[in-house]
Amino acid sequence: MEIKPTKFINNMLNTGHTNKFEIPSLCPWCGVSFNPTIDRVATFDESDAHTFVLQMHCNYCGKKSINVVIGKDYSNMVQQMLYPAPKARQFDDLLVNLSPRFISLYQSAERAEQIGDLDLAGMGYRASLEILLKDFALKSTDDSKEKIATFNLGVAINKYFGDNPFGMIPADVVRLDANDFVHWDRPDDFDPVMTLEEMKSYLEIFITVVKTRQMIAHPPVKRYKK
Template sequence: MLAQFPNNSVRSFDPLIQKCSPRFVDLYNSAFDAEQNGHLDLAGMGYRASLEVLIKDWALQYSGESKDTISKYNLNNAISHFLQNDVAAFASSDVVREFGNDFTHWDRPDNFEAISYLSVIKTYMDIFINSVLIRLQISNPPAGRAHHSDSNNN
């Protein structure tokens, strides 16, 4: 008899992403685990859920809006409200939302193929994660004028 152990591989994320949204990291890795174990519907739903959590966690820290206000946005409205001025973040998150909805909702397109949809979701999720990471890096630079005590303006 062969014993099969779960695939426990996880994706590592930049510490800035981990600090901004630990729940995103957990959800993303749960979706990845579901995908690796053949639970494609759960994976698609999980990637979509992780997107919403990352958007809202980022917004909570950087938008100035309260948790109560942010929690009232559905995913579509959160994308429109918080990402409207960032073409890469807006477009990539909208693709993940739309393709993720096909895993989440009962009615699917006639041409739905789970594996190809997951591939699209993960590609655009990577674009979105990178756009959030850029925002986090700009908001938390390791150096810059605020970090220098040198008054010589070198």
């Protein structure tokens, strides 16, 4: 899946008014950018929420998927369930071999995000950063597991990427953005959707930096030496 798994669109859906609701940005069947034909299959209205069951027809692969969206009004209806469920993101073998726990945590955060549990997703992406960073440090330095374990995330970032702004800055953005998902006290104007997108964008940069370092450390071919 791409960095941003969902998007909001406007559609009348034969309701007499414009509805803004969340759908996947990629078809859950074929993975192609998603601009489906949408039909409203069912509507459930309660005093505090409106629920639409949507049938989406992919204009590329022709397959149909089901999306359930819910909102207090029709201008911000959030995806609650999708069939089929999006496939978990797959990672390069270099990262799988370096840090299998990072892969597991990232995919757990991704699942939490897909069902709307943004606080859990933010915590999960932050945890995946720490696991990847420390597994990288364990494999690429002489520091022991016991020593690395004593460092909090901020200290670990500075120690292992302090001389590399391409690694340090993205890691710090993820760490600091994650504070508002983890801590009790956060700004009144906190926007979890925007903050999560920012976190993921910078986490992606950090993942790329680590992958690049692994590619250099483990090239598929080596220069012949006499």
